[in-house]
Amino acid sequence: MKLNLFLILGIICLSSCGDYATLELIDENKKMADSLFRVNRDSLYKTFDTDCDSIYPMIFNRAVDSIKIIQLEKIKELIID
Secondary structure, eight states, X not given: OHHHHHHHHHHHHHHXXXXXXXXXXXXXXXHHHHHHHXXXXXXXXXXXXXXXXXXXXXXXXXXXXXXXXXXXHHHHHHHHO
């Protein structure tokens, strides 16, 4: 009976050690990701700006086209009614 209790307690203690190691690894990964972001921040912002600038005209034209369509529909409704 004492041996079974000792084994159960030992298994619980050993299995809980893995959780702390996982938490430490998660913290280390976060620190590494933060440091990599800080080092590459300027180049990332330049890349994001370039991507946004290349997409902006397309999105703007779509918005203008949709406004034109809506306005044309309203004009047609005024003429028909």
